[in-house]
Amino acid sequence: MNAYPGATGARLPRWLLPQDWPMHGDHPVLATLHFREDGTHIEPDRDVSGYLALNGALVLPPLIEPHAHLDKTFTVQRSPALQPGLLAAIAAMHQDRARWSADDLRQRARQALNWAVEAGVGLLRTHIDWFSADAPLAWQIVGEMQHPLCTLERVALAPLTFFADADQAEHIAAQVAASGALLGGFIHSSNWDAQAFTHLLQAAERWRLDIDLHIDEELSHDAQGLRWLARYLQHHPFSGRITCSHGCALAQQEDGEAILDVLAQHRVTLIALPLTNLLLQDAVPGRTPRQRGLTLIKEAQTRGMPVLLGADNVQDAFCPVGSYDPLDTLFSGLLSAQLGAAFDEASALICQRAALHDGATLLANDFVIFPAAEAASWPLRSRHRYRLKQGICYGESTNDA
Ligand SMILES: [Zn+2]
Structure with missing residues (x-):
C-alpha cells in the first residue's frame, strides 16, 4: 500500500493552529499537511501533487478515551443495578464478576476496543478493578490485548482500604510497576482514610508510577480526597503524573477553586465524566435530579490544568448506555458543562x-x-x-451500521 506523503485541504480546529494562522472570517483557512519523520508540518493550503485531497474535511489528532472500564463493560443485560446511584452499581458489579472468565473478559473487552478504534480512538486508558491485593484475571487479559491503531493503558483500581496496610500498598504497587501500568484507587467519603491515601502516594513514588484516581465522585461538601491531596502535594511534591478522575465534589465545595489552585501548580490532570456523572450523581428514585454532578471544568481550564472528557462506564450497571465514541461524550459535555465552540475549542478535550x-x-x-x-x-x-496514519487510510467506512 502506498503511503501519501501529505494531505491538502484539511480543516483543523482553531486550538491546534498557531496564533498567527490566517483566518477566513471566523474560520481558519484550510491546511496542507506534510508528513515528515519528526511529525506533521502544517502550512496554509496549497496544491501539492501526490497528496491526499481532503477537500475541507474536518481533521483531528487521534481521539483519546482517557477513562474506561473494559472489565465491566457490556454486562448490563445480565446484571443491571437495582437502585439508582453509584453504590448500587458497585453492588451489581460484584454480583456480575462471578461470571468474569477469561473468555468472557476477552470477548467484552475486545468488543469495546474495536468500537473505540472504529470511533477514531488512538489511546484508550482503562481502569481495572482489583478485588484483593493480587492482580485480578482481567489485569492479565486486558494486558495481553493489542491493536495496531490504539495504545491500551491499564490503571489498577483498588479501593482505598487496600492501601491501609503499608506492606500491602507496596505489594500492589510492585505488581503495577512490573506491568508498566498506572496505580489508581477509589477514594470516596464512604472509605476515607488519610493514612491509606498516604501509603498509596508513597508506594507510587517509590515505584515511579503515574497515578489516576477515582476521587470525590460524589456531591458531598465534606469529601476529603482532593482537598487532602492538595495539602499533601504542598509538602510532598510528586515526581510522576497525577490524574484525578471525577472530582464532582469540587463543584459543591466553597474551597473548590482554592483546591484547584494548588492542583494546577502540581500540573494535575482533571478528567470529567459527564455521561456517568449526569446519570449517577443526585440520583434519587422518582425525583428529577437538581444537580449536574460535574467537576469544575472551566475553572480548571482557566488555571491551565490539563482537562479531558471520558466516557467512564459503557453498558454496565453504572451506565446502561454508551458507545466508546468520544464524540458522544463530548456532546454530553457541550450541553451539561456549556463548553462553547465544539470543533474549534472543545474538541481539544477529547484529543490532547x-x-x-x-x-x-x-x-x-x-x-x-x-x-x-x-x-x-x-x-x-x-x-x-x-x-490517516503515516499517510495510510484505515477504516474508510461508516461506523453507524
Ligand atoms: Zn470510572
Whole structure:
C-alpha cells in the first residue's frame, strides 16, 4: 500500500493552529499537511501533487478515551443495578464478576476496543478493578490485548482500604510497576482514610508510577480526597503524573477553586465524566435530579490544568448506555458543562495527549478524518470517519451500521 506523503485541504480546529494562522472570517483557512519523520508540518493550503485531497474535511489528532472500564463493560443485560446511584452499581458489579472468565473478559473487552478504534480512538486508558491485593484475571487479559491503531493503558483500581496496610500498598504497587501500568484507587467519603491515601502516594513514588484516581465522585461538601491531596502535594511534591478522575465534589465545595489552585501548580490532570456523572450523581428514585454532578471544568481550564472528557462506564450497571465514541461524550459535555465552540475549542478535550503524557507530540503523523462533516454541526452528523496514519487510510467506512 502506498503511503501519501501529505494531505491538502484539511480543516483543523482553531486550538491546534498557531496564533498567527490566517483566518477566513471566523474560520481558519484550510491546511496542507506534510508528513515528515519528526511529525506533521502544517502550512496554509496549497496544491501539492501526490497528496491526499481532503477537500475541507474536518481533521483531528487521534481521539483519546482517557477513562474506561473494559472489565465491566457490556454486562448490563445480565446484571443491571437495582437502585439508582453509584453504590448500587458497585453492588451489581460484584454480583456480575462471578461470571468474569477469561473468555468472557476477552470477548467484552475486545468488543469495546474495536468500537473505540472504529470511533477514531488512538489511546484508550482503562481502569481495572482489583478485588484483593493480587492482580485480578482481567489485569492479565486486558494486558495481553493489542491493536495496531490504539495504545491500551491499564490503571489498577483498588479501593482505598487496600492501601491501609503499608506492606500491602507496596505489594500492589510492585505488581503495577512490573506491568508498566498506572496505580489508581477509589477514594470516596464512604472509605476515607488519610493514612491509606498516604501509603498509596508513597508506594507510587517509590515505584515511579503515574497515578489516576477515582476521587470525590460524589456531591458531598465534606469529601476529603482532593482537598487532602492538595495539602499533601504542598509538602510532598510528586515526581510522576497525577490524574484525578471525577472530582464532582469540587463543584459543591466553597474551597473548590482554592483546591484547584494548588492542583494546577502540581500540573494535575482533571478528567470529567459527564455521561456517568449526569446519570449517577443526585440520583434519587422518582425525583428529577437538581444537580449536574460535574467537576469544575472551566475553572480548571482557566488555571491551565490539563482537562479531558471520558466516557467512564459503557453498558454496565453504572451506565446502561454508551458507545466508546468520544464524540458522544463530548456532546454530553457541550450541553451539561456549556463548553462553547465544539470543533474549534472543545474538541481539544477529547484529543490532547499531552494531558496524559509529558512531551506527547500533538502532530504525530496520525489523524482522524471526518470527510462529510462540517464544523457547525460537529460532533453531530459526523459518524463517518477514518484514520490517516503515516499517510495510510484505515477504516474508510461508516461506523453507524
Ligand atoms: Zn470510572
